[in-house]
Amino acid sequence: MQPVRVGLLGLGTVGGGMVNVLARNGEEIARRAGRRIEVLQAAVRDPSRSRICDTAGLALTDQVMEVVDHPDIDVVVELMGGTDAALEVVMAALANGKHVVTANKALIALHGNEIFQQAQARGLMVAFEAAVAGGIPIIKAIREGLAGNRIEWLAGIINGTGNFILTQMREQARDFSEVLAEAQALGYAEADPAFDIEGIDAAHKLAILASIAFGIPLQFERVYTEGITRVTQEDIRHAGELGYVIKHLGIARRREDGVELRVHPTLIPERRLIANVNGVMNAILVQADAVGSTLYYGAGAGAEPTASAVIADLVDVIRAMTTDPASRVPYLAFKPNRMTDLAVLPMADTQTAYYLRMQVDDTPGVLAEIATILGTTGISIEAVVQPEPPKGSDKARLILLTHRVFEKQLTEAIAQMEQLEVVSGSITRIRLEHLNGA
Amino acid sequence: MQPVRVGLLGLGTVGGGMVNVLARNGEEIARRAGRRIEVLQAAVRDPSRSRICDTAGLALTDQVMEVVDHPDIDVVVELMGGTDAALEVVMAALANGKHVVTANKALIALHGNEIFQQAQARGLMVAFEAAVAGGIPIIKAIREGLAGNRIEWLAGIINGTGNFILTQMREQARDFSEVLAEAQALGYAEADPAFDIEGIDAAHKLAILASIAFGIPLQFERVYTEGITRVTQEDIRHAGELGYVIKHLGIARRREDGVELRVHPTLIPERRLIANVNGVMNAILVQADAVGSTLYYGAGAGAEPTASAVIADLVDVIRAMTTDPASRVPYLAFKPNRMTDLAVLPMADTQTAYYLRMQVDDTPGVLAEIATILGTTGISIEAVVQPEPPKGSDKARLILLTHRVFEKQLTEAIAQMEQLEVVSGSITRIRLEHLNGA
Numbered sequence: 001m002q003p004v005r006v007g008l009l010g011l012g013t014v015g016g017g018m019v020n021v022l023a024r025n026g027e028e029i030a031r032r033a034g035r036r037i038e039v040l041q042a043a044v045r046d047p048s049r050s051r052i053c054d055t056a057g058l059a060l061t062d063q064v065m066e067v068v069d070h071p072d073i074d075v076v077v078e079l080m081g082g083t084d085a086a087l088e089v090v091m092a093a094l095a096n097g098k099h100v101v102t103a104n105k106a107l108i109a110l111h112g113n114e115i116f117q118q119a120q121a122r123g124l125m126v127a128f129e130a131a132v133a134g135g136i137p138i139i140k141a142i143r144e145g146l147a148g149n150r151i152e153w154l155a156g157i158i159n160g161t162g163n164f165i166l167t168q169m170r171e172q173a174r175d176f177s178e179v180l181a182e183a184q185a186l187g188y189a190e191a192d193p194a195f196d197i198e199g200i201d202a203a204h205k206l207a208i209l210a211s212i213a214f215g216i217p218l219q220f221e222r223v224y225t226e227g228i229t230r231v232t233q234e235d236i237r238h239a240g241e242l243g244y245v246i247k248h249l250g251i252a253r254r255r256e257d258g259v260e261l262r263v264h265p266t267l268i269p270e271r272r273l274i275a276n277v278n279g280v281m282n283a284i285l286v287q288a289d290a291v292g293s294t295l296y297y298g299a300g301a302g303a304e305p306t307a308s309a310v311i312a313d314l315v316d317v318i319r320a321m322t323t324d325p326a327s328r329v330p331y332l333a334f335k336p337n338r339m340t341d342l343a344v345l346p347m348a349d350t351q352t353a354y355y356l357r358m359q360v361d362d363t364p365g366v367l368a369e370i371a372t373i374l375g376t377t378g379i380s381i382e383a384v385v386q387p388e389p390p391k392g393s394d395k396a397r398l399i400l401l402t403h404r405v406f407e408k409q410l411t412e413a414i415a416q417m418e419q420l421e422v423v424s425g426s427i428t429r430i431r432l433e434h435l436n437g438a
Numbered sequence: 439m440q441p442v443r444v445g446l447l448g449l450g451t452v453g454g455g456m457v458n459v460l461a462r463n464g465e466e467i468a469r470r471a472g473r474r475i476e477v478l479q480a481a482v483r484d485p486s487r488s489r490i491c492d493t494a495g496l497a498l499t500d501q502v503m504e505v506v507d508h509p510d511i512d513v514v515v516e517l518m519g520g521t522d523a524a525l526e527v528v529m530a531a532l533a534n535g536k537h538v539v540t541a542n543k544a545l546i547a548l549h550g551n552e553i554f555q556q557a558q559a560r561g562l563m564v565a566f567e568a569a570v571a572g573g574i575p576i577i578k579a580i581r582e583g584l585a586g587n588r589i590e591w592l593a594g595i596i597n598g599t600g601n602f603i604l605t606q607m608r609e610q611a612r613d614f615s616e617v618l619a620e621a622q623a624l625g626y627a628e629a630d631p632a633f634d635i636e637g638i639d640a641a642h643k644l645a646i647l648a649s650i651a652f653g654i655p656l657q658f659e660r661v662y663t664e665g666i667t668r669v670t671q672e673d674i675r676h677a678g679e680l681g682y683v684i685k686h687l688g689i690a691r692r693r694e695d696g697v698e699l700r701v702h703p704t705l706i707p708e709r710r711l712i713a714n715v716n717g718v719m720n721a722i723l724v725q726a727d728a729v730g731s732t733l734y735y736g737a738g739a740g741a742e743p744t745a746s747a748v749i750a751d752l753v754d755v756i757r758a759m760t761t762d763p764a765s766r767v768p769y770l771a772f773k774p775n776r777m778t779d780l781a782v783l784p785m786a787d788t789q790t791a792y793y794l795r796m797q798v799d800d801t802p803g804v805l806a807e808i809a810t811i812l813g814t815t816g817i818s819i820e821a822v823v824q825p826e827p828p829k830g831s832d833k834a835r836l837i838l839l840t841h842r843v844f845e846k847q848l849t850e851a852i853a854q855m856e857q858l859e860v861v862s863g864s865i866t867r868i869r870l871e872h873l874n875g876a
Contacts, residue, residue: 025586033585140578140583145567148746149463273735290573291746292743294573297731297733299731320765323762327758327761335470338468
């Protein structure tokens with residue numbers, strides 16, 4: 001059978017990794033897919049730049065549209081990154097009748113609804129396994145492997161840089177800024193690390209996961225997004241003393257009245273499997289009604305792990321090219337005309353437990369004042385820790401864990417507590433999830 | 439679109455769970471698959487028996503062939519268990535032009551080659567996700583999600599009963615026989631627990647995983663199979679002191695000269711994610727060249743977790759029913775005419791590290807004698823522990839960890855050591871794998 005002819009947009013880390021994997025495993029892949037994958041052309045910004053892959057036999061061009069318009073190319077693989085230019089070329093590729101594989105989470109999270117509509121109208125495939133959690137086949141697992149289930153919630157460590165930073169802070173008792181600098185030196189974090197440490201990258205991925213889990217349209221703009229920049233060494237230590245680890249999680253939870261979509265630092269019990277996912281590794285825990293808890297772990301980024309997902313998508317595209325489009329796996333797991341309009345709930349209406357840290361006067365009766373406010377706002381306390389104050393200080397730390405409450409209750413309680421004479425400064429709050437399952 | 443009409447063979451735990459999940463999630467599943475799944479008829483041994491599911495509207499028969507011959511049934515779901523009768527009806531269903539979904543690991547491991555040949559000849563699907571690790575979509579992950587990779591090895595906790603027993607022995611410091619009795623009382627272990635505790639069930643699953651990972655025919659009869667019946671409380675404790683956990687693993691490893699296929703108790707470092715998979719839960723760690731390590735965790739058995747996998751298979755069958763059979767995912771991941779004939783290596787040629795426990799005289803020079811034998815057989819020692827002997831005893835325990843060696847070296851060394859005057863009785867050996875990755 002004739003090879004499938006692929007055009008690459010971008011030949012950086014992932015594109016180069018993909019060319020290398022295809023060169024090494026081309027035969028093994030053809031044994032699975034029944035056809036070889038041949039990269040016919042690659043569009044790059046600077047054709048003279050050196051590459052991590054062998055470019056002999058690979059036609060390079062600096063004109064993206066040359067690839068998109070190439071009459072012999074069956075599938076366009078978009079690895080340019082960014083959103084505006086990427087959207088334009090992906091739409092052009094679809095207009096030209098080409099299937100699309102992309103690793104671009106921002107593109108799918110922001111423009112997926114529009115892209116899928118165009119693809120659907122033309123009977124084309126758009127595959128994006130590499131957009132979430134790199135090489136972990138999590139899109140496939142949720143979209144196909146758990147197709148019999150009603151998915152209740154999922155929680156994921158879906159940004160490797162953030163997880164690396166939190167892991168180093170915990171294991172080596174170092175400060176955020178110091179570890180961030182190390183992550184940048186190691187190439188894990190960009191010079192502008194905002195996408196990672198502010199949670200935007202994780203929010204892109206969460207929007208995609210939530211859509212395929214619940215059958216709702218992509219709605220990145222409704223994801224509550226809180227980064228890890230304010231997590232302190234001290235919070236990590238206190239959490240540890242109480243038996244918890246702080247992870248940066250993306251959480252999507254279905255409720256009767258809507259869905260919670262949120263990315264934020266989260267305390268989780270240290271015995272959970274997912275609490276032990278360290279360094280740059282990713283993991284997603286999925287709770288579904290029939291199967292119960294399942295967890296998927298692996299490398300969330302990097303040249304070859306991401307290429308692994310791109311190639312798996314290509315193999316799926318090869319298999320589905322001769323299929324009636326109506327029987328293919330839907331882009332977002334559910335048939336486009338069978339999406340639901342479950343509301344994304346405001347954060348005030350979400351429910352979690354909380355870790356609170358505050359500075360209080362080192363005098364009797366302080367806890368009673370705090371407890372009274374928590375009591376009247378309907379918040380029950382799970383644990384209180386008051387470390388010995390530094391010698392000669394008249395201020396003490398107070399650490400509290402609450403049971404599950406609505407965020408609006410906690411916001412009200414914090415406002416009241418911050419008014420107390422005995423409380424100095426603002427109160428730190430980090431959400432806590434028990435994540436029963438793994 | 440018309441519903442897909444399914445016939446069930448067996449309406450016990452899994453069949454009943456499947457009917458319940460379809461009743462509860464039928465609408466959600468149709469939103470994904472584009473068609474409803476309708477169970478038209480179920481064959482049961484005793485139609486008058488009470489069931490875990492509602493059987494109103496479900497035609498029951500005690501004649502298996504009625505379902506297999508039913509002209510309106512598109513897909514036969516085989517949940518009878520056993521091998522001989524199951525093989526007969528599956529072959530009959532295929533002869534009648536019906537697709538087959540099965541949860542029967544023994545059937546696939548023993549007769550899969552024959553079944554797939556028949557299905558291939560008739561352009562029919564045979565799906566068996568539920569045959570390995572229950573609800574974890576591990577077949578799909580390896581066969582499709584990692585299609586770009588050369589899989590190097592995999593190691594799995596793929597028998598929940600065995601894992602429950604080892605977990606209880608470790609966490610509660612109890613003996614094997616006591617925990618086995620508890621597992622039987624809880625319904626985790628059968629009255630005849632041999633399939634679980636002797637490793638036969640795990641060997642069935644390992645044969646299937648190895649076939650789809652490496653593109654080799656199913657060859658259950660070549661899997662080295664060692665159960666957990668000889669793992670003692672004492673070994674678990676010594677392993678723990680050295681930083682290891684004992685798990686019953688199925689391991690498949692590709693080498694230049696062949697593949698290792700083996701099921702046996704294994705020491706693994708306690709910090710690995712998979713070492714922390716406890717109770718009846720299953721997990722499979724896969725090492726592949728592009729993606730690196732990935733791990734898949736979830737419930738390996740039970741009514742609804744298994745039904746989850748059966749229904750996912752049904753959805754795949756629905757989607758592929760209108761596909762050119764040549765483009766479908768191959769039964770065993772690789773195209774039938776592209777299998778390789780990598781040899782399954784004899785255990786003597788496999789390589790692992792080892793934990794050794796022996797009873798020795800409590801006299802000087804004993805370790806020197808042991809170390810001399812190990813040295814001359816080319817085995818290096820990683821650790822030696824000699825617990826304080828009981829008061830008044832002239833015998834001591836000696837615990838050794840070795841580095842990786844060929845099994846034949848170790849077998850030779852053990853034979854020599856057991857000849858020593860200072861060694862009493864036989865030497866216990868448990869394999870040790872570092873499982874770098876998770």
